[in-house]
Amino acid sequence: MTTTSSAQHTRRDFLYVATGAVAAVGAAAAVWPLISQMNPDASTIAAGAPIEVDLTPIAEGQDIKVFWRGKPIFISHRTKKQIEDARAVPVSSLPDPQTDQARVKEGHDQWLVVIGICTHLGCIPIAHEGAYDGFFCPCHGSVYDTSGRIRQGPAPSNLPIPPYAFVSDSKIKIG
Amino acid sequence: MSGPSSYQPSHPALQWFEKRLPLIGLIHSSFIAYPTPRNLNYWWTFGGILSFMLGVQIVTGVILAMHYTPHVDLAFNSVESIVRDVNYGWLLRYLHSNGASMFFIAVYIHMLRGLYYGSYKAPREVLWILGVIIYLLMMATGFMGYVLPWGQMSFWGATVITNLFSAIPYVGESIVTLLWGGYAVGNPTLNRFFSLHYLLPFVIAGVVVLHVWALHVVGQNNPAGVEVKTEKDVVPFTPYATIKDGFGIVCFMIFYAWFVFYIPNYLGDPDNYIPANPGVTPAHIVPEWYYLPFYAILRSIPSKLGGVIAMFSAIIVLAFLPWLDSAKTRSSKYRPLAKQFFWIFVVVCVLLGWLGGKPAEGIYITAGRILTFCYFAYFLIVLPILSRIETPRAVPNSIADDVLAKYGKKAGPMAPVILALVLAGGLVMGGSQNAKAAEGGPTPPSLSWSFAGPFGKFDRGALQRGYKVYKEVCATCHSMNLVHFRNLADPGGPGFSAAQALAVASDIQVKDGPNDAGDMFDRPGRLADKFPAPFPNENAARAANGGAYPPDLSLLAKARNYDRGFPQFIFDFFTQFQEKGPNYIDALLQGYEDAPKDFQLPQGAYYNKYFPGHAIKMPKPISDDQVTYDDGTPQKVENYAKDVATFMMWTAEPHLEARKKLGLQVMIFLIIFAFLMYFTKKKVWADAH
Ligand code: FES
Numbered sequence: 056m057t058t059t060s061s062a063q064h065t066r067r068d069f070l071y072v073a074t075g076a077v078a079a080v081g082a083a084a085a086v087w088p089l090i091s092q093m094n095p096d097a098s099t100i101a102a103g104a105p106i107e108v109d110l111t112p113i114a115e116g117q118d119i120k121v122f123w124r125g126k127p128i129f130i131s132h133r134t135k136k137q138i139e140d141a142r143a144v145p146v147s148s149l150p151d152p153q154t155d156q157a158r159v160k161e162g163h164d165q166w167l168v169v170i171g172i173c174t175h176l177g178c179i180p181i182a183h184e185g186a187y188d189g190f191f192c193p194c195h196g197s198v199y200d201t202s203g204r205i206r207q208g209p210a211p212s213n214l215p216i217p218p219y220a221f222v223s224d225s226k227i228k229i230g
Numbered sequence: 231m232s233g234p235s236s237y238q239p240s241h242p243a244l245q246w247f248e249k250r251l252p253l254i255g256l257i258h259s260s261f262i263a264y265p266t267p268r269n270l271n272y273w274w275t276f277g278g279i280l281s282f283m284l285g286v287q288i289v290t291g292v293i294l295a296m297h298y299t300p301h302v303d304l305a306f307n308s309v310e311s312i313v314r315d316v317n318y319g320w321l322l323r324y325l326h327s328n329g330a331s332m333f334f335i336a337v338y339i340h341m342l343r344g345l346y347y348g349s350y351k352a353p354r355e356v357l358w359i360l361g362v363i364i365y366l367l368m369m370a371t372g373f374m375g376y377v378l379p380w381g382q383m384s385f386w387g388a389t390v391i392t393n394l395f396s397a398i399p400y401v402g403e404s405i406v407t408l409l410w411g412g413y414a415v416g417n418p419t420l421n422r423f424f425s426l427h428y429l430l431p432f433v434i435a436g437v438v439v440l441h442v443w444a445l446h447v448v449g450q451n452n453p454a455g456v457e458v459k460t461e462k463d464v465v466p467f468t469p470y471a472t473i474k475d476g477f478g479i480v481c482f483m484i485f486y487a488w489f490v491f492y493i494p495n496y497l498g499d500p501d502n503y504i505p506a507n508p509g510v511t512p513a514h515i516v517p518e519w520y521y522l523p524f525y526a527i528l529r530s531i532p533s534k535l536g537g538v539i540a541m542f543s544a545i546i547v548l549a550f551l552p553w554l555d556s557a558k559t560r561s562s563k564y565r566p567l568a569k570q571f572f573w574i575f576v577v578v579c580v581l582l583g584w585l586g587g588k589p590a591e592g593i594y595i596t597a598g599r600i601l602t603f604c605y606f607a608y609f610l611i612v613l614p615i616l617s618r619i620e621t622p623r624a625v626p627n628s629i630a631d632d633v634l635a636k637y638g639k640k641a642g643p644m645a646p647v648i649l650a651l652v653l654a655g656g657l658v659m660g661g662s663q664n665a666k667a668a669e670g671g672p673t674p675p676s677l678s679w680s681f682a683g684p685f686g687k688f689d690r691g692a693l694q695r696g697y698k699v700y701k702e703v704c705a706t707c708h709s710m711n712l713v714h715f716r717n718l719a720d721p722g723g724p725g726f727s728a729a730q731a732l733a734v735a736s737d738i739q740v741k742d743g744p745n746d747a748g749d750m751f752d753r754p755g756r757l758a759d760k761f762p763a764p765f766p767n768e769n770a771a772r773a774a775n776g777g778a779y780p781p782d783l784s785l786l787a788k789a790r791n792y793d794r795g796f797p798q799f800i801f802d803f804f805t806q807f808q809e810k811g812p813n814y815i816d817a818l819l820q821g822y823e824d825a826p827k828d829f830q831l832p833q834g835a836y837y838n839k840y841f842p843g844h845a846i847k848m849p850k851p852i853s854d855d856q857v858t859y860d861d862g863t864p865q866k867v868e869n870y871a872k873d874v875a876t877f878m879m880w881t882a883e884p885h886l887e888a889r890k891k892l893g894l895q896v897m898i899f900l901i902i903f904a905f906l907m908y909f910t911k912k913k914v915w916a917d918a919h
Contacts (some may be wrong), residue, residue, distance in 0.1 A: 067913050074906040081903060088318035092293055101716045101758035113647040 085094040090108070105230030107222065110166065118182050120171060123229045127171040127179055128217055129190070130227075133201060137188065138164055141202035155202040163221055168229070169203040170217050175210035190214065237263070238586040260446055265464035267452035268918060269456045271573040271635050273343040274450070275478030276336050277560075278471075282479050283333045284438065290326040298378065300424035302417045305380035306505045310712050313885070320885045321892070324494040330372050331497045332486045334520035337365060339651075345551075346572055348560030349451040355552040357444040360437055362549045363797055367434045369521065369545075374427040376736075380420065381502030386515050388415045388423070394528075397535040414508065454632040455560030456625055463629035464917050473914045484900045491893025492684055492806040495788060500811070502779075503789035503882075513842075515588060522586030523579050527605065529590045530598030540602065547609045554609055557617035568616050575608045580654040629871040651799060672838055673792055674817030677872065679809050681879060684894065685888055686886035688880055693724035695859055696877025699870050702857050704783060707775060707848075709763030713881050716757040722887035723880060732757055737848045776834050778847035787811035787875070787882035811882065814840070820869035822850040 095103075103124045110130070113119055118131035133141075141155040159167055171190070173180050178194035185191030186207070187200035197208030202212040219229045237255035239245050248255055297316050299308040313321040341361070344350055352356035366379040373391060377384045392409045396402040411418030449458055458464055466472075466672040489496060497519060501512045517525050524541050531537035547554075582601050588594045626632040666807070680689035697718070700710075714733035718726040726734070735755035740762065743750035755762075763782075765771035772779050794802060817840040825844075827839035835845040855865045863869050880886070 070906070070913060072911055074903075074910045077903050077906055081899060084899075088321055089293060090287065091317040092297070092319060092322060094317055096297075096311070096317060096319070097716070097720075098311060098315045098714070098758070101677065101714065104758060178862075 058152070078128060103230070105228050107228050110225045110227065115165070123217065123227070124215075126150070128229060129169050129171040129182060129203075131167045131182065131201075131216075133165050133167055137201040140188070141200055141204075144200070150205050153202075153204060153213055158204070158216060160221060163224075166227075167203060167218050168217060169214040169225065170193050171214065173197055173210055174205065174212045174214065175208070180214070234251065244631060253901050260442070260467075261421060262466065262468040262474075264446060264467040265449070267458060267629050268449055268465045268470070269454055269629050270471070270474075271451050271453050271638070272474075272478060273339065273347075274452075276340040276343065278475030279479055279482045280333070280340060281438070283329060283336055284431070284435060284483075284781040287326065287329050287333060288435070290322050290329065291428070291431065293322055294326055295424075295428060298424075300378070300421050301508070302420055304382060305378065305420060307712070308712045309379045312884075314717075317663075320883075320889060322488070324490045324889075327498065328486065328489045328494060330375060331489070331518070331520065332482070333368065334372070336482070337368060338520075341365070341548075342402075342576065344451075345575075346556070346562045346569075347451055347453060348455055348555070348562065350552045351555070351557075351560050352552065353448045354444075354451060357441060357448060358552060359549050360441040360444055362545070364434055364437050364441060365548075366545060367430055367437065371427060371430040371434065372518065372520065374423040374430070376502075377420065378427060379502060380506045381501045382504045382506055382510075382512050383502040383515070385415060385506035385508065386511055387517060388419060390515050391420075391517075394538050394541075397538040399535070440455060451560065452629060452632075453561060453563060454626050454629055455564070456627075456632070459628050460630070469914050470918060473907070473911045477904070477911045480900060480904045480907050484897070484904060487893065487896050487900060491889055491896060493803065493808055494889070495808065496803065500789050500791045503785045516587055519583065519587070522584075522585070523605075524581035525603045525835045526586035526598050529586075530602045543822070544605060549607065551609065551613075555613040555617050557620065557622070559622035559625060561625070561689045564625050565616075565620055566623065567620045568613075571612050571616065573610065575605075576654075578604045578608070600911065612742060646783075672815045672839055673794070674821075676807075676809065676813055677816060679812060679876065679879070681876070681886060682809055683806060684890060688722065689876060690725045691861060691863075692873045692876040694726075695861070695863060695869075695879055696857075696873035696875070696880075697724055699852070699857050699874040700783070700877055703852050703870075704874065705761070706764055707771070707780040708783045709780075710761035710784045710881055711763070711782045713761045714757070715755060715759055715761070717881075717884055719757075720884060723886060724877070728757070738762060776847055780848075783878055784881050786805075787815060787879040790814040812879045815875040815878055816844075816871045819852060819874070820867060826894065 069121055069214050085204045106121070106123055108130065110132070113130065113132045115132050116134045116137075118129055121130065122127050131137075138155070146152045146154055156164075158169075158190075171179050171182075173192040173194065175192065175195055175197050178192050180190035180192040180197070180199060182190055185198040187198060189203065189206075190199040192199075192208065192210065195209050197210035199210075199214055200206050202213075203216075205211070217229055219227050222228050237252075237258040238249070239248050239254065244254065247253075297308065297312045299305060309323070313323050314320075316322075331419065344358065344361070350860065373387070377388045392406055392415065395409060396406045398405060407413065409419070410416065411422060426773045440810065465834060499516060499518075504512075516522075524544055527544050528537045528541040531540045557568070559565055562572050578601050582598070582605065585594055585598050585601065590598075679686070680692065681687060715731050716728075717723055718731040718734060719728045735757055738755045739752040740755045740759050741750060742753050745751060763771070765774060768779060788811055792814055794807075794810070820836060821838040821840035823837055823839055825831045829837065829844065832845050833839055835847055836849050837844055850868055852870050854867055857865065857870060859865050859869075863873075883889075
């Protein structure tokens, strides 16, 4: 082996580091499409567009289930009593404090629209069941009230509200 | 992998682990300390390239399987939705489909290298036979993978290849039924092919481990063909072989990327963009290019059983090579006669490949028989005799001597050899595209398209006009089952805004339902809907079109081609020509003429000089001034044809612009990387000489 000066050493080191760095950048870039393909594809995203729901056929005290983006959405037409029950509870006593007014659209107090997925581990609660005449989750016993707020059981938070708006008095657009 | 490891871990935790499972020691002795002959040339990097390709195929394949549906009704469309909808799906599919070709290119070079340098000779017989087994497994895997997209070639290729087994006396028919799982190629066949196509690569990986193990027991052969004698003959695998293989792999990746990003369908048969149809056989069934030499051998024997036996023997004979060639000298470098016969053999293989893509008629049959004879004669006559009568030149004493001798005279005949190989490869690969030569008819003129070449982009104006022509003319008969209204607003498309695309969609009524009451109903189209068919079902479409079914137009530009002739396809490779489909569509629309006097036009058909057979069921669809253009483009058939062909090219490949753009970035990256690797390699090897 020949003796190498330190100047040659740095030049060689620079070459090695540059090659290694470019290789690392290439490997990282190559992984990107391999991961990205797991995200929802274009047709899934297009199918997740907003949907319109006609509320006319839902009688007072009744509720329906529709699907949006693969999730069940409960739409309940609440009775006077159900609304009063929901509003009578002192908010501070709730595990996830939220007023009923904050969970419905102003002027449309009778309509409760929630994503019907239990905030515990993702089961679908049953409507009109449980001690509060709201929702009851059969999996591990979470009980929600007529505003979809958690009252008992292991679930940590209220049933989430999907993005929606009233297009007319009897029609909503979810999404 | 041979003998106890010299690896001594320094960290106590590693020592503890090493005593219990000497895995790191195994890796160390196999891929780091492993002594490599120092005179290996670049033909030896193909082993590394093959490992790399196996990895690429497994990774991309596992991912494609996440999106693919192995069902006869869904397979074709699931592959199309991978290419159209899945994030980077087009890239993954093209990497995988072209990866198969790259794999075979590399394996053929690897095998020919073994043949030339006598790598099959004692003590490497088992290593060689394991290689033949890998090759057989690769052929089975490649074939089954080609069936999965369930296009016309998939279906009919599967039918033809499985029918080979019907040649077996007495039990043949039952075996074929067993392979199909039915009375014809069908859903059970597709399902099992998918299962096996997923399984076999892991079997290959297993045999590769054995192959590498056997290699590390007996040590690598080398261009001089002499065994390693002293320490001076070898260098440690890492960094020397690692960096050299790495450089080889990067160069190979440039070649690979050329196909993936610029001519991704060059090696595939356009008929596979037509969904499988058990009722119609394509005019010529051609296997993928890498099977063509064997296909030629199959066809050149005028007996069903004989052909099948000949074809399988052509591969099996390789396994007996170590005993057929008993010459003491390994490397053909020192065997003047063997060297010449080797190159003749290579030419024979290439010509066989070329013949395999030609229709089996006339002179091609005779040529096929002569070449088949030559192929077998090389193994069964030439090599056994040569090894007895040839006097080889003196081989170097040691590898070190070989290296020293080489230092005097620089640069072998590498460049011309590579050029010859590229041309030969082009010949074989182009051969499969050439197979339709018998159909005749004038060749459509080649037009200049805005999307041609590496920097090509769609002409937005042409796309928008083309959409108008499609909507007002073509859409009255044809569907576009793979195109959605949302695609009109996609980047790389005609450049509609989302609102415009929605307006287009809501103009049409879509059948939907059943609703809660169990009724079907009409609703305005949404962005997520597809371009609907104008007829409620196939029979209605046939009835409205004189019995001919108007095909779906989404893939028309990819599913149509015509013969470009020899040697045009070699230039096509370099110029990245891929405008056959649009040229054909344009020509077809302008090819309507009055039938020549002596031409017998069938009832209800029209004369078109570009349509195969010249008689087409579709009446001339468009004439001057039929569609109003607002942008001042002349309202002539010529312009209509070109615009609608452009539009169809986009519907066939909506991500064309994304592909070319990413391709440019990848190419620049790879070239920079290749330079860096080359200089690093030079520096690393500088102290080995
Ligand atoms: S998932 Fe509802 S209570 Fe556990």
